[in-house]
Amino acid sequence: MLETACTFDRAGAVAEEKLFEPGPASAPGPGSPPPALVKPLAFGAWDETALVGVAACASRWLRVLAVVPAARRRGFGSALLAACETAARSAGETRMSALDQPGNYLAPGIDERNVESIAWLERRGWARKPEVRMNVLIDVRGNERVSIERAARAAEKATERGYEIRRARRDETALLAAVASEFGGAWPFELERALAYEPAGVHVAMKDGTYCAFAAHDGNNQGAGWFGPTGTWPAHRGQGLGEALLLACLVDVGTAHSRCEIAWIGPRPFYEKVAGVASERRFVVIGRQLT
Ligand SMILES: CC(C)(COP(=O)(O)OP(=O)(O)OC[C@H]1O[C@@H](n2cnc3c(N)ncnc32)[C@H](O)[C@@H]1OP(=O)(O)O)[C@@H](O)C(=O)NCCC(=O)NCCS
Known part of the structure; x- marks a missing residue:
């Protein structure tokens, strides 16, 4: 149902995660x-026995909302949105925001090409924020800058500087504590999910037994080949660690996908320089006051 209804996001591929799995509050x-x-609350809309729409919300976030094209303009979407807003209000929330729950997000906002849904939400009291967020897509197959050899060379350079570059172990909880202490946010949550991926979707750089950098994929939108989060401890920046770990992750993603989506990006020039950006997606940040 989500595959039929969502043109811009691969919501069908991550339906379980968005509709039923927890995220940070x-x-x-x-x-x-x-x-x-x-934990999210998920709602379904049925036409007789056919599921024609779903929505889910988790605390102040609308995780997903979609109605199949054949059942649109019959009030299903409005009813689903009202159910989510009522649930959030009953839980004491005073505002809501679309899709961008840190740690468990379908996208960092609504794809700007989805003008109809944005306008639909605006007619229902939702308002766009000035901020625009971006994902970039990197080709991980047929891209000469993304190869096992190039990843190995980048790792070798780091080794020459005294770092160890390796895949994280699935039970590496010390990494989660180190990332929580240095970076915080929803990153430890995403990282824990990426560690649980098979094989663990996390690579680390270490020196003298301490973490210096990490990079992850398939934490959020697991199975879709999304990259993030990644971070280098300030004392170790400028040493090529971010590049070595990004390349290791891109090679991983290339075993299952032809493109890797780098989500909710910070420094675009970094990705451009390491692997080249094939295309980008922009997202509208939209929310509403509930009071
Ligand atoms: C946005 C979306 C969920 C709306 O679903 P929907 O079921 O068509 O929503 P509604 O039927 O409640 O509203 C659609 C329009 O039909 C109208 N409508 C409702 N009942 C109607 C009826 N019985 N007869 C005619 N029109 C009707 C509504 O008034 C509304 O018009 P308006 O927006 O001008 O007020 C749907 O377009 C969708 O799934 N989009 C793709 C997924 C997506 O992008 N989601 C957004 C991310 S959160």
Whole structure:
């Protein structure tokens, strides 16, 4: 149903994660206690016995909302949205935001090409924020800058500088603690999910037994080949660690996909330089006050 209804996001491929799996209730700062996890509430709309629409919300986030094209303009979408807004209000939330729950997000906002849905939400009291977020897509097959050899060379360079580059172990909880302490937010949550991927979708750089950098894929939107989060501890920046770990992840993603989506990006020039950007997606940040 989600595959039929969602043109811009691969919601069908990650339906279980968006409709039923928990996500962080907040994104606390570095060194803060880990955020509480919140389970979503999922709603379905049925036409007789056929499921024609779904929506899910988790605390103040609308995780997903979709109605199959053949059942549109019959009030299903409005009813699903109202169910989510009522659930959020009853849970004491005073505002809602679309899709962008840190740690468990379908996308960092609504794809700007999805003008009809954006306008539909605006007619229902939702308002766009000025911020525009971006994902970039990198070709991971047929891209001479993404290869096992290039990843190995980048790792070798780091080794010459005294670093160890390796895939993280699935039970590497010390990494989660180190990332929580340095970076915080929803990153430890995403990282824990990426560690659980098979094989673990996390690569690390270490020196003298301490973490210096990490990069992950398939934490959020697991199975879709999304990259992130990644971070290098400030004292170790500028040493090629981010590049070596990004390449290791891109090679991983290339075993299952032809493109890797780098989500909710910070420094675009970094990705451009390491692997070249094949295309980009822009997202509208949209939300509403509930009071
Ligand atoms: C956005 C979306 C969920 C709307 O679903 P929907 O079921 O068509 O929503 P509704 O039927 O409640 O509203 C659609 C229009 O039909 C109208 N409508 C409702 N009942 C109607 C009826 N019985 N007869 C005629 N029109 C009707 C509504 O008034 C509304 O028009 P308006 O927006 O001008 O007020 C749907 O377009 C969709 O699935 N889009 C793709 C997924 C997506 O992008 N989701 C957004 C991410 S959160």
